[in-house]
Amino acid sequence: xxxxxxxxxxxxxxxxxxxxxxxxxxxxxxxxxxxxxxxxxxxxxxxxxxxxxxxxxxxxxxxxxxxxxxxxxxxxxxxxxxxxxxxxxxxxxxxxxxxxxxxxxxxxxxxxxxxxxxxxxxxxxxxxxxxxxxxxxxxxxxxxxxxxxxxxxxxxxxxxxxxxxxxxxxxxxxxxxxxxxxxxxxxxxxxxxxxxxxxxxxxxxxxxxxxxxxxxxxxxxxxxxxxxxxxxxxxxxxxxxxxxxxxxxxxxxxxxxxxxxxxxxxxxxxxxxxxxxxxxxxxxxxxxxxxxxxxxxxxxxxxxxxxxxxxxxxxxxxxxxxxxxxxxxxxxxxxxxxxxxxxxxxxxxxxxxxxxxxxxxxxxxxxxxxxxxxxxxxxxxxxxxxxxxxxxxxxxxxxxxxxxxxxxxxxxxxx
Numbered sequence: 092x093x094x095x096x097x098x099x100x101x102x103x104x105x106x107x108x109x110x111x112x113x114x115x116x117x118x119x120x121x122x123x124x125x126x127x128x129x130x131x132x133x134x135x136x137x138x139x140x141x142x143x144x145x146x147x148x149x150x151x152x153x154x155x156x157x158x159x160x161x162x163x164x165x166x167x168x169x170x171x172x173x174x175x176x177x178x179x180x181x182x183x184x185x186x187x188x189x190x191x192x193x194x195x196x197x198x199x200x201x202x203x204x205x206x207x208x209x210x211x212x213x214x215x216x217x218x219x220x221x222x223x224x225x226x227x228x229x230x231x232x233x234x235x236x237x238x239x240x241x242x243x244x245x246x247x248x249x250x251x252x253x254x255x256x257x258x259x260x261x262x263x264x265x266x267x268x269x270x271x272x273x274x275x276x277x278x279x280x281x282x283x284x285x286x287x288x289x290x291x292x293x294x295x296x297x298x299x300x301x302x303x304x305x306x307x308x309x310x311x312x313x314x315x316x317x318x319x320x321x322x323x324x325x326x327x328x329x330x331x332x333x334x335x336x337x338x339x340x341x342x343x344x345x346x347x348x349x350x351x352x353x354x355x356x357x358x359x360x361x362x363x364x365x366x367x368x369x370x371x372x373x374x375x376x377x378x379x380x381x382x383x384x385x386x387x388x389x390x391x392x393x394x395x396x397x398x399x400x401x402x403x404x405x406x407x408x409x410x411x412x413x414x415x416x417x418x419x420x421x422x423x424x425x426x427x428x429x430x431x432x433x434x435x436x437x438x439x440x441x442x443x444x445x446x447x448x449x450x451x452x453x454x455x456x457x458x459x460x461x462x463x464x465x466x467x468x469x470x471x472x473x474x475x476x477x478x479x480x481x482x483x484x485x486x487x488x489x490x491x492x493x494x495x496x497x498x499x500x501x502x503x504x505x506x
Contacts, residue, residue, distance in 0.1 A: 211236065222248050272309050272316075275299060275412060278405040279317040282414035286403045291433060292426035294319045296415040300328045300406075319414075320422075331402045331413040334363035336376075337393040346391075353381040358392075367394070371408070423495075427463045428470060430494045431501075435475045438503045442488040449506045451487070452480045456499040478506050 215236055218229040226249065233248035245251050279297060283290065297319045304324040305313075314322045336358040338351065347354060357378045370376055370389060378385040389408075398404040401417045418426075435452060444450065452475065454464065461482060464471065468480050487504025 216254050219248060219251050219254050222251075268305060268309055271301070271303065271305060272312055274410065275301075275313050276316045278410065278412040279313070279319070279414060281405045282403040282412060282416075283317070285405070286414065286416040288416060288418075289426070289430075290318055291429040292318070292418070293422050293429070294414060294416065295419065295422060296320065297322045298328055298331065298413040298415075299324050300326065300411040300413075302409055328404075328411050328413050329364040331399050332364070332404045332406075332411060333397045333399075334367045335359075335395045335397060336361055336363070336366060337395075338387070339391050339393050342391045343387065347382075347385055350381050350385055354378060354385060354387075357381050363397075424463060424466070427460070427495060427497075428467045431460075431463065431499075432471055432474045434490075434492050434494065434501060435471070435477075435503060438488060438490055438501060439475065441490075442503055442505070444503070444505055447476070449476050449478050451504045451506055452477045453485045453487070453502045453504075454480070454482055454499060455485060456482075457497060460494070460497050460499045 214232060218232045218236075222229040222233075230248050233251075237244050237248075238246070280290075282297075283294075288294065294317070297313075297317065299322060301324065310322050310324075314320070338354050338358060340351075343354060344351060357380050361376075366376060370392075374388065376387045376392070378387065396404055396406060396411075398413070401415065403414045403416050405412045405414075439448075439450065452471075454460075456464070464480060464482065471477065472480060485500060485502040487502045489500060489502040491498065491500045493499075
């Protein structure tokens with residue numbers, strides 16, 4: 092059996108990062124139960140630092156970046172915590188565990204296997220670090236995840252060594268870049284929520300104004316996460332945004348009370364984008380038209396960001412995200428396809444089908460949804476493992492849905 096074939100099913104043993112990277116090309120049927128000898132070899136191999144060396148240079152796909160990021164975050168947390176556990180480290184460990192967000196492992200097919208193994212490693216390692224603070228919960232996790240499949244492991248989590256730190260394995264550049272990615276994704280999702288557009292509905296364009304421009308590798312991750320066709324970094328978003336300024340009476344009143352009305356009027360007449368640029372560059376706004384002595388700091392201002400019609404903006408003092416919310420007919424059709432696939436997949440689960448079971452899909456719907464099935468039938472069949480899709484007579488497990496305001500009844504039947 093090859094080295095790749097010796098790894099057990101997801102969740103069987105803790106992987107090291109190089110193994111995870113190798114799994115990127117591993118066929119789905121390669122996970123055979125390991126023999127006792129191979130299992131012992133694997134346990135010994137994963138303790139070798141050489142297996143981790145230079146692994147980051149081999150990043151090739153989004154999945155691998157997610158996998159590596161979780162491992163790096165763990166290493167960074169333990170570098171901070173160290174073996175001497177003191178009270179304040181508990182919050183730091185909780186902060187690290189928050190990085191185990193579904194975003195890091197919401198993937199498919201072979202990617203999902205990689206992500207499951209990453210999650211397993213993260214859960215076991217975090218449990219070992221948190222064991223002194225939450226002894227009973229971590230003990231139960233350890234017994235379920237480790238002792239249930241590796242009887243040679245220490246009998247209790249409290250008999251395990253504290254996780255070791257290898258500084259050479261920590262890639263701060265990747266960690267920082269992925270932090271920027273996450274910030275932009277959060278802002279993008281806020282734009283979607285403001286526009287009331289579901290995540291499954293593709294969007295054509297998103298613009299980002301930020302101090303640092305990310306490489307295409309990370310831009311593609313942002314586009315995938317936000318279901319956006321194109322993400323563009325730009326130095327100017329003034330065509331899509333504007334700013335309105337008002338005085339913060341709590342601070343401006345005591346300082347410039349006699350000029351208050353003039354300040355309000357002057358702020359209302361400002362070019363919002365130019366004023367914001369001046370504020371960021373100089374840290375203050377000078378209102379010479381009112382008086383030479385009137386200098387307003389950011390704390391003296393109430394700033395509201397507005398947006399052009401058809402665009403939604405979200406931002407802070409450093410980053411602005413602009414999402415084009417205009418939906419073309421093609422984008423709307425693609426949104427219907429994704430909704431239909433999601434509903435059929437949900438019905439597969441509800442009907443108790445296995446992941447690899449092939450099915451037949453039947454439906455009744457109006458002209459619009461029927462047209463979607465006719466145009467994108469091959470794509471839908473491929474995604475849901477359907478041998479056929481037929482209109483009219485329903486057979487199997489049935490359910491009625493409302494998709495983007497359109498009524499459709501779907502049925503799935505195992506083949």
